[in-house]
Amino acid sequence: MKEALHVEWTKLRTVAGTAWLLAAVVLLTVALGVAASAVVSCSGLGCGQDPAKISLTGIAFGQAVVAVLAVLAVGGEYSTGMIRVTFAAIPRRSTVLAAKALVVSGLVSVAGAAAVLVSVLAGRIILPGNGFTEAHGHATLSLADGPVLRAAVGSVLYLVLVGLLALGVATAVRDAAAAIGVVLGLLYLFPIVAAVVSDPDWFKRLQRISPMTAGLAVQATTGVGSLPVSPWAGLGVLGLWAAGALVVGGSLLRWRDA
Amino acid sequence: MEATIEVTGLRKRFGPTVALDGMTFTVTPGKVTGFVGPNGAGKSTTMRAILGLDSVDAGHALVGGRPYRTLRHPLRQVGSLLDAGALQPARTGRNHLLWLAHSQGLGARRVDEVVGQVGLASAIRRRAGSYSLGMRQRLGIAAALLGDPPVLVLDEPVNGMDPEGIRWMRGFLRSLAAEGRAVLVSSHLMSELQDTADHVVIVGRGKVIADVSVADLIESASGDRITLLTTARTQAMTVLAHAGATVAVTGADTLTVSGLSGERVVAVLGENAVPFSEVSAHRASLEEAYMELTRDAVEFHAAVAEEAAR
Numbered sequence: 225m226k227e228a229l230h231v232e233w234t235k236l237r238t239v240a241g242t243a244w245l246l247a248a249v250v251l252l253t254v255a256l257g258v259a260a261s262a263v264v265s266c267s268g269l270g271c272g273q274d275p276a277k278i279s280l281t282g283i284a285f286g287q288a289v290v291a292v293l294a295v296l297a298v299g300g301e302y303s304t305g306m307i308r309v310t311f312a313a314i315p316r317r318s319t320v321l322a323a324k325a326l327v328v329s330g331l332v333s334v335a336g337a338a339a340v341l342v343s344v345l346a347g348r349i350i351l352p353g354n355g356f357t358e359a360h361g362h363a364t365l366s367l368a369d370g371p372v373l374r375a376a377v378g379s380v381l382y383l384v385l386v387g388l389l390a391l392g393v394a395t396a397v398r399d400a401a402a403a404i405g406v407v408l409g410l411l412y413l414f415p416i417v418a419a420v421v422s423d424p425d426w427f428k429r430l431q432r433i434s435p436m437t438a439g440l441a442v443q444a445t446t447g448v449g450s451l452p453v454s455p456w457a458g459l460g461v462l463g464l465w466a467a468g469a470l471v472v473g474g475s476l477l478r479w480r481d482a
Numbered sequence: 483m484e485a486t487i488e489v490t491g492l493r494k495r496f497g498p499t500v501a502l503d504g505m506t507f508t509v510t511p512g513k514v515t516g517f518v519g520p521n522g523a524g525k526s527t528t529m530r531a532i533l534g535l536d537s538v539d540a541g542h543a544l545v546g547g548r549p550y551r552t553l554r555h556p557l558r559q560v561g562s563l564l565d566a567g568a569l570q571p572a573r574t575g576r577n578h579l580l581w582l583a584h585s586q587g588l589g590a591r592r593v594d595e596v597v598g599q600v601g602l603a604s605a606i607r608r609r610a611g612s613y614s615l616g617m618r619q620r621l622g623i624a625a626a627l628l629g630d631p632p633v634l635v636l637d638e639p640v641n642g643m644d645p646e647g648i649r650w651m652r653g654f655l656r657s658l659a660a661e662g663r664a665v666l667v668s669s670h671l672m673s674e675l676q677d678t679a680d681h682v683v684i685v686g687r688g689k690v691i692a693d694v695s696v697a698d699l700i701e702s703a704s705g706d707r708i709t710l711l712t713t714a715r716t717q718a719m720t721v722l723a724h725a726g727a728t729v730a731v732t733g734a735d736t737l738t739v740s741g742l743s744g745e746r747v748v749a750v751l752g753e754n755a756v757p758f759s760e761v762s763a764h765r766a767s768l769e770e771a772y773m774e775l776t777r778d779a780v781e782f783h784a785a786v787a788e789e790a791a792r
């Protein structure tokens with residue numbers, strides 16, 4: 225396993241694309257977080273806004289880049305046929321998949337942590353100017369605040385889980401373009417489909433199983449009681465999606481010819 | 483580990499296509515074993531099965547007595563090159579070898595050694611995507627040699643190489659065998675294996691048609707035939723046929739005669755005043771021996787014709 229980790233780390237570190245994609249995760253997440261913090265305003269007590277969630281808006285976009293990064297870690301080997309070289313060197317395919325999952329998780333955690341820290345810091349600086357003040361019932365955004373810390377850490381974990389979901393899907397479909405389509409579809413189409421469902425019960429049910437809607441519940445710091453699913457349980461839903469994708473991908477990897 | 487490959491009764495279908503139909507042969511150390519057959523004969527599928535990449539419906543393949551997938555550091559036992567293009571173009575050749583070396587617990591020093599061995603040092607820090615096909619084949623050979631393995635499995639390694647590269651590859655394969663390694667090299671052209679292989683396993687339609695040493699193969703195909711060099715080709719053919727020989731045209735001024743001894747050929751030509759410059763015992767080329775051998779295998783012949791028609 226140590227060797228397999230070394231292998232996957234060397235593979236990712238020796239293509240320029242990895243560094244660019246990680247930089248893009250940070251930049252995109254921060255840029256959209258800053259933009260959201262800049263345009264929002266709180267006019268008085270009980271304005272119904274969630275400052276932590278607003279400052280972390282960029283996660284919903286940075287996740288697309290994370291998905292691309294994770295898909296390419298597998299899809300890039302299938303498109304070139306290099307996967308056969310990999311399996312000739314390491315015949316235990318589950319070890320290869322586990323090593324890829326760990327290395328991708330590590331890289332996404334680092335980029336995600338940077339993106340989240342800068343986003344929260346930007347929110348802390350920008351939001352008070354837009355009416356998020358003590359007078360309007362909002363304390364200054366701080367990681368020392370329990371719910372805010374949960375939103376921040378949860379957002380990093382959210383990105384990691386999106387990466388694992390994408391890795392599993394890519395392993396199952398073996399084609400980068402198709403995998404990116406499937407993952408982005410799962411993430412973004414679920415909320416859209418839920419929105420056109422008129423029945424309120426079904427709406428709630430769809431929201432509870434939607435990987436993105438449920439997963440991002442972890443960012444909520446206000447009105448937690450009225451969420452369709454509680455913050456950590458929501459992240460758990462995304463975790464189940466990721467685990468399911470990895471199990472399906474891993475099983476197909478064992479059964480199919482390389 | 484004993485340097486052998488044993489393939490026993492491999493069967494595999496891809497949907498309706500029977501790719502392997504009881505493939506059985508053994509590769510022994512110290513020799514280059516050619517693995518020859520027309521397109522679609524099942525060579526690559528057999529090699530993938532040996533390397534544990536494709537599962538089979540029946541039979542088994544062992545390297546040094548063990549299934550490939552149970553080997554701890556497989557590249558230290560079996561070096562392989564299936565497809566020289568199977569690498570990510572954005573990575574340098576050196577980094578490609580580096581991750582492979584890491585997978586076997588080897589380091590950068592071993593990478594530099596094999597790069598020197600295949601003569602790729604000047605290009606190794608360039609993106610592999612910029613390599614010519616010949617350079618990729620050399621990189622693939624370097625990858626196969628990383629673990630200094632006693633067994634090598636190479637799928638059409640000279641495919642796309644220029645004559646200089648082919649000459650280099652031949653010498654290289656011979657020297658690997660001379661070091662006592664077992665070398666299995668596939669080709670769909672018998673002529674590519676001339677002066678390289680010691681032994682050939684000839685396959686068609688997923689099974690072995692012949693498993694012979696090259697020396698025996700050429701010996702038996704040469705038969706008692708006579709090669710005749712003459713400028714009066716038509717005249718010579720007429721008189722020799724009249725004397726009971728079977729004559730085939732094998733070149734502009736060359737005839738191959740069977741059914742008559744060399745002395746009789748000279749006598750018949752002399753009697754009829756047909757000019758000729760040389761009469762010698764015929765030595766078949768590997769390609770000829772191949773055609774001779776496969777002439778009776780009707781199925782197989784059809785496959786060859788199919789290939790020729792493409």
Ligand SMILES: Nc1ncnc2c1ncn2[C@@H]1O[C@H](COP(=O)(O)OP(=O)(O)OP(=O)(O)O)[C@@H](O)[C@H]1O
Binds near residue numbers: 519520521524527
């Ligand atoms: N992945 C696959 N899916 C479906 N059919 C396959 C697959 N791989 C091989 N085949 C079929 O199996 C048969 C054997 O193919 P294989 O590639 O082993 O032949 P080969 O001897 O290597 O030929 P070539 O000289 O063209 O490389 C062919 O009929 C081929 O079409």
Ligand SMILES: [Mg+2]
Binds near residue numbers: 525526527637
């Ligand atoms: Mg082939």
